[in-house]
Amino acid sequence: MISVSNVTMRYGSKLLFEDVSVTFTQDRRYGLTGPNGAGKSTFMKVLTGEIDAQKGTVVRPKKLGVLKQDQYAFDDFRVVDTVIMGNKALWAALAEREEIYAKPELTDEDGSRLGELEGIVGDEDGYEAEANAAVLLQGLDIPDELHERKMSELQGGQKVRVLLAQALFGNPQALLLDEPTNYLDLDSIHWLENFLNRYNGTVITISHDRHFLNSVCTHIADIDYETIITYTGGYDDMVLQKTQVRARIESQNEQREKKIAQLNDFIARFSAGTRSSQVNSRKKEVERLATTELARSNIQRPYIRFEMLRPSGKHLLEFEGVNKSYTQPDGKVEHVIRNFSASVMRGDKVVLIGRNAQGKTTLLKALLANVGLDESDASAIDSGTVKWGHEAQVGYFAQDHTSSIPKGTTAAEWLHTFDPKATKEDIRGILGQMLFRGEEGMKKTEALSGGEAARLLFCKLMLQKPNVLVLDEPTNHLDLEAINALNQALQKYEGTVLLVTHDQDLIEEAGTRIWHFEGGPTDFRITDHKGPYEEYEQQLALTAK
Numbered sequence: 001m002i003s004v005s006n007v008t009m010r011y012g013s014k015l016l017f018e019d020v021s022v023t024f025t026q027d028r029r030y031g032l033t034g035p036n037g038a039g040k041s042t043f044m045k046v047l048t049g050e051i052d053a054q055k056g057t058v059v060r061p062k063k064l065g066v067l068k069q070d071q072y073a074f075d076d077f078r079v080v081d082t083v084i085m086g087n088k089a090l091w092a093a094l095a096e097r098e099e100i101y102a103k104p105e106l107t108d109e110d111g112s113r114l115g116e117l118e119g120i121v122g123d124e125d126g127y128e129a130e131a132n133a134a135v136l137l138q139g140l141d142i143p144d145e146l147h148e149r150k151m152s153e154l155q156g157g158q159k160v161r162v163l164l165a166q167a168l169f170g171n172p173q174a175l176l177l178d179e180p181t182n183y184l185d186l187d188s189i190h191w192l193e194n195f196l197n198r199y200n201g202t203v204i205t206i207s208h209d210r211h212f213l214n215s216v217c218t219h220i221a222d223i224d225y226e227t228i229i230t231y232t233g234g235y236d237d238m239v240l241q242k243t244q245v246r247a248r249i250e251s252q253n254e255q256r257e258k259k260i261a262q263l264n265d266f267i268a269r270f271s272a273g274t275r276s277s278q279v280n281s282r283k284k285e286v287e288r289l290a291t292t293e294l295a296r297s298n299i300q301r302p303y304i305r306f307e308m309l310r311p312s313g314k315h316l317l318e319f320e321g322v323n324k325s326y327t328q329p330d331g332k333v334e335h336v337i338r339n340f341s342a343s344v345m346r347g348d349k350v351v352l353i354g355r356n357a358q359g360k361t362t363l364l365k366a367l368l369a370n371v372g373l374d375e376s377d378a379s380a381i382d383s384g385t386v387k388w389g390h391e392a393q394v395g396y397f398a399q400d401h402t403s404s405i406p407k408g409t410t411a412a413e414w415l416h417t418f419d420p421k422a423t424k425e426d427i428r429g430i431l432g433q434m435l436f437r438g439e440e441g442m443k444k445t446e447a448l449s450g451g452e453a454a455r456l457l458f459c460k461l462m463l464q465k466p467n468v469l470v471l472d473e474p475t476n477h478l479d480l481e482a483i484n485a486l487n488q489a490l491q492k493y494e495g496t497v498l499l500v501t502h503d504q505d506l507i508e509e510a511g512t513r514i515w516h517f518e519g520g521p522t523d524f525r526i527t528d529h530k531g532p533y534e535e536y537e538q539q540l541a542l543t544a545k
Helices: 040-048 079-084 088-101 108-123 126-139 156-168 186-198 210-216 235-270 276-288 360-367 411-416 424-433 438-442 450-464 480-492 504-510 533-544
Strands: 002-011 014-024 029-033 055-059 064-066 174-178 202-206 219-224 227-232 315-327 333-345 349-354 383-388 394-397 468-472 496-500 513-518 525-529
Touching: 002 040, 014 040, 014 055, 014 219, 014 227, 029 040, 029 210, 029 235, 040 174, 040 202, 064 156, 079 088, 079 126, 079 156, 088 108, 088 126, 108 126, 126 156, 126 186, 156 174, 156 186, 186 210, 186 504, 202 210, 210 235, 210 480, 210 504, 219 235, 227 235, 235 276, 315 360, 333 360, 333 383, 333 496, 333 525, 349 360, 349 504, 360 468, 360 496, 394 450, 411 424, 411 438, 411 450, 424 438, 424 450, 450 480, 480 504, 496 504, 504 533, 513 533, 525 533
Parallel strands: 029 202, 029 219, 064 174, 174 202, 349 496, 349 513, 394 468, 468 496
Antiparallel strands: 002 014, 002 055, 219 227, 315 333, 315 383, 513 525
């Protein structure tokens, strides 16, 4: 259990939340939600003890599992050791035991201490520590051959998954997870969902993945209106309850205001007359009926709408026998795409799914190689043919999208280069749709956050009005409101979409066709399912039987 009493936090002059008291109980899984800037990460740091509350107290269990945010803090350690460090008591005992055994001679005191340490190691399941750590790593798609490597040898996404395994290791009494699904592929997300649903302690997680929150959470702790309100159920349940509560208060206020207006009219008409007792009675009634003041919500909802200048031809894209490989530094050739052929029709919304590093981004870049997009960082295929159809106009959202926006200009100036005929009002309107309000459109591009850069790229796509959208992990850095807006925009879009994402709601609701990347270097394959994800899942289930 974690208990918070009368906690207040400010960021500069901005009040994030005030006099918050909330209890997170055992066997419950809480999603910590709220718009960007509401204070979710700040509150999480208060819970972990990383920062102190400016006012109030926090009571937490001794054994916490916390997802570390610093990818480089463990670079000098083996991967398996980094995971075991999640159990601080066990790791301290193992380290001290190793120091004692390293001595040239052991004293009686050393022998006694070794006995105590062996007791701690036994109590903390230390003799199975490496095996237990390996199970977690395998579930998060860190293969056995990497377990003995140093963390410095891993890629950024792999490091994040090791740190997640660290947080889960050692049976902590509570888990505090800030964006645990970042850099996880769909299989790893499903594994994590199953793990958390079996976990017996308290879970508090921040996530911008609506499907994950609905699948895992028994409660939602929502930061809004400068406080934290707990709702029962998943994210969708919270949205419904929150909307109903606010609608009820607004309706009650409307009725009260009508009644107050009638009473004030009576008071104004008869206050100077002989009906003073009735007037005083009405005045007391007005005081009693004072409306409930509605705090202002922090939630900001962007508006995304993708349009086309003109439609493409019916046969949008055809490619045959596409192969793509890379030569590793040791001279070994790694085949990423093997002999893949497909035909994409106008209006198809193709979702590319599969494990990380299986070639989804590589395929997109290969298909874009002859389109002439400077920002696509495309490289030609090794063999095969790629042919784009008549009038195909491509809008591209790169996974590393910050490099797509040049430095040394402002958001508005950069947007204007894509449509020189657009007026300042046009540019300001599109920026406003994506929550760049007032002078925020004049912000220097090098000062943009990850979320702002993503929203600016959507502004570009809305201005360009392409008939093909190629989107590589577009939900990274977006909050739930922006992801929901993107989901709805893609469903309404009449053009063609090629989309890489691990967001299951996007896959299920926006996609009409699946390219599933499977296997490894020797048995690589892409399954082309011409239908929605739900239908593909049913097909896989039947095949498995």
